[in-house]
Amino acid sequence: MCGIVGLHLRDPELYPRLGSLLESMLCQMAGRGPDSAGVAVYGDHRRCPEGYAAVSALTEGSVEIPGALVTEAGDTTVIAAPMGVDDLVAAVRATGARVVGFGTDLTVYKGTGHPRELAATYDLANAQGWQGLAHTRMATESAVTPEGCHPFSVGPDQCLVHNGSFANHATIRRELRAEGVEFDSENDSEVGARFVAQRLAQGEDLAKALRALCERFDGFYTLLVTTGEGFAVVCDAIACKPAIIAETPRWVAMASEFRALADLPGIESADIYEPEPERVYAWQR
Amino acid sequence: MATVTPVSSKVDLSTSSVRALNAELHEPAAEAYEVLHPQGAHAIAAGVHHPVTVDIRGHAGYYCAGMNDGGTITVHGSAGTGVAENMMSGTVRVHGDASQSAGATGHGGLLVVSGSASMRCGISMKGIDIVVGGDIGPMSAFMAQAGRLVVCGDAGDALGDSIYEARIYVRGKVNSLGADCVEKPMRAEHLSELAGLLGAAGLDHDPADFRRYGSARKLYHFAAHNSDSY
Numbered sequence: 001m002c003g004i005v006g007l008h009l010r011d012p013e014l015y016p017r018l019g020s021l022l023e024s025m026l027c028q029m030a031g032r033g034p035d036s037a038g039v040a041v042y043g044d045h046r047r048c049p050e051g052y053a054a055v056s057a058l059t060e061g062s063v064e065i066p067g068a069l070v071t072e073a074g075d076t077t078v079i080a081a082p083m084g085v086d087d088l089v090a091a092v093r094a095t096g097a098r099v100v101g102f103g104t105d106l107t108v109y110k111g112t113g114h115p116r117e118l119a120a121t122y123d124l125a126n127a128q129g130w131q132g133l134a135h136t137r138m139a140t141e142s143a144v145t146p147e148g149c150h151p152f153s154v155g156p157d158q159c160l161v162h163n164g165s166f167a168n169h170a171t172i173r174r175e176l177r178a179e180g181v182e183f184d185s186e187n188d189s190e191v192g193a194r195f196v197a198q199r200l201a202q203g204e205d206l207a208k209a210l211r212a213l214c215e216r217f218d219g220f221y222t223l224l225v226t227t228g229e230g231f232a233v234v235c236d237a238i239a240c241k242p243a244i245i246a247e248t249p250r251w252v253a254m255a256s257e258f259r260a261l262a263d264l265p266g267i268e269s270a271d272i273y274e275p276e277p278e279r280v281y282a283w284q285r
Numbered sequence: 286m287a288t289v290t291p292v293s294s295k296v297d298l299s300t301s302s303v304r305a306l307n308a309e310l311h312e313p314a315a316e317a318y319e320v321l322h323p324q325g326a327h328a329i330a331a332g333v334h335h336p337v338t339v340d341i342r343g344h345a346g347y348y349c350a351g352m353n354d355g356g357t358i359t360v361h362g363s364a365g366t367g368v369a370e371n372m373m374s375g376t377v378r379v380h381g382d383a384s385q386s387a388g389a390t391g392h393g394g395l396l397v398v399s400g401s402a403s404m405r406c407g408i409s410m411k412g413i414d415i416v417v418g419g420d421i422g423p424m425s426a427f428m429a430q431a432g433r434l435v436v437c438g439d440a441g442d443a444l445g446d447s448i449y450e451a452r453i454y455v456r457g458k459v460n461s462l463g464a465d466c467v468e469k470p471m472r473a474e475h476l477s478e479l480a481g482l483l484g485a486a487g488l489d490h491d492p493a494d495f496r497r498y499g500s501a502r503k504l505y506h507f508a509a510h511n512s513d514s515y
Contacts (some may be wrong), residue, residue, distance in 0.1 A: 086294050176512065237403055238424070239385070242366065256367060259325030259346055272344075274384060277423065 003029025003136035003256045004149075004243070006224045008231045008283055009265075011250035012130075013149040014265075015043065018129025021264060023119045023200040025253070026134040028260040030115040032163075033136025036149040037115035038227060039122050040101065040108045040159040041236060043129030045073070047078060047107040053085040054078060055092045056101035056108040056153070058146050063095050075111040075146040076100070085156055098147065103157030105228050110149040130285065133226055135161040141169075147185040154190070156199030157228035162189035162221035162257060165239040173215065192217065194227060207282045210234045214231035214278045224254055239277045246270040252283050297321040303329055310356075313337045325365065330358050334373070347384075350377045353394060369396045372413055385422070388415045391432065397486045404441065407434045410451055415485035424451055427463065435482050435489055445498055449505060453498040454479050457491060465504035469497045 005025035009015060019041065026037060041047065048054035049069075057077050063070055065088075068081035077097070081088050100106025107191065109122040115136045118194060119125070121140050124134075135150035143149050151159035166172075169188035174193060177183070181194050190211060199209035201268070206227055211224075222241040225232050233254050235243055246253045248266045255261050275281050294315040296306045308322065310333050316380035317338040321328055327346040329338045333356035341349070344362035354373040363381030372391040379387075383399035389405065391413025400417030407426045416435040417421075423441035426434050429451035446463020452464075452475070462468075471493075479492040486512040 239422075242384070244384075257325060257346060258344055258363075259327075262324040262344070273382075277404075 003032030006133040008252040023124040026261040035119040038110040038111040042131040052081040053088045057097035059097035101153035143190040152193035160193040167219035234281035293317040454495040
């Protein structure tokens with residue numbers, strides 16, 4: 001069991017409230033995943049200023065990069081600097097740190113512990129932006145470590161969170177490795193994220209990449225995948241894991257359970273529905 | 286001095302816990318309860334075993350009215366997974382939609398969903414009657430053993446897979462039938478029982494618009510010519 005929440009804001013007036021809304025949603029899902037919790041925030045210019053790249057990293061010691069804004073948030077260190085993404089990723093990797101998220105609009109936080117405490121560690125309540133997601137983890141396939149915490153962010157401004165377990169991840173991991181793809185963890189969800197990232201890098205759009213994932217992956221999954229353009233939801237063929245979507249003119253939200261959506265502004269007039277199995281639901285900015 | 290039984294009582298879940306609500310419902314001091322601000326909480330009005338009336342004003346979470354035995358429970362909103370799961374008797378009404386496994390394993394009573402019900406509606410039903418005003422999702426009535434499932438809209442894939450003796454009535458189209466589930470003729474007694482179920486649910490559809498589905502009874506009897514398989 002794991003918990004997923006995601007919020008894609010359509011109304012810019014809500015951007016300052018992204019973090020507080022997401023924190024409330026995350027805490028409702030704490031019982032579904034008390035091992036660890038991760039968060040991704042899109043469009044917070046205090047965490048990733050315009051013209052900067054941001055890299056989230058798991059590191060033993062401190063990371064020192066000239067001219068960079070470095071923020072420590074529990075297990076995660078966020079490094080933002082006015083340089084290209086690839087250059088910043090290389091500079092952070094050169095310090096021996098493990099990169100767990102990168103982009104020009106995205107900051108990722110991962111850690112182990114109770115979701116409510118981690119939300120405070122990440123200062124989630126004060127986050128701003130146009131899109132965010134969070135995940136609470138109850139580990140089944142691999143160890144409870146910051147690396148195994150979701151989201152898996154393995155492409156620029158991309159994140160994937162997963163509730164469920166892939167059955168054939170080892171096979172697909174071998175295939176991707178043979179094609180030169182590198183992995184950071186033994187986590188089955190990372191294989192899904194690497195698969196999607198490879199498809200997006202080849203020019204497919206998010207919906208097409210997720211349809212390919214449905215073709216290739218066996219097992220149980222409800223996935224929420226975000227990019228710098230939008231977000232998408234898909235469930236496996238028998239919808240083994242829960243998902244509920246709510247839409248209003250001001251926002252699109254997705255969660256494992258309705259109670260995570262119950263306090264969103266305007267929920268009483270939202271269009272609320274469950275995604276159908278193997279149908280990709282995608283929204284763009 | 287005789288104590289006066291209050292006719293009606295309100296419980297606000299923004300200030301009271303589901304545990305406290307259910308403890309009260311299990312030994313009710315009132316005849317009727319109104320539950321405010323449910324906010325999708327789980328197990329609201331689970332385990333009711335007195336003839337009380339419960340009105341839930343909003344959306345309910347998982348297992349709402351689970352194991353109901355004699356209560357009249359209404360969700361004035363939608364309900365999460367497993368509404369009226371394992372109901373024994375009584376009535377549960379959902380004015381909105383119901384999530385997966387509505388009425389699962391129910392032994393008796395009536396579940397009415399005014400909107401649509403998601404996948405696995407009536408899975409392993411054992412005597413419950415379920416009436417759905419809209420559509421039902423895939424794999425509904427899987428291994429259904431007894432009871433009636435009425436669907437006023439469409440049914441998803443694999444309806445009635447591995448069904449035993451439950452009867453299914455569908456007004457719209459059926460995406461596909463599951464293993465050993467077949468269409469059967471609508472005889473007078475079926476039209477009559479369907480009219481009764483629709484009436485109990487407060488719906489006025491014409492029973493003649495429905496088709497009946499049930500077990501071909503080929504799956505659960507052992508056939509001698511299959512001996513070689515064992």
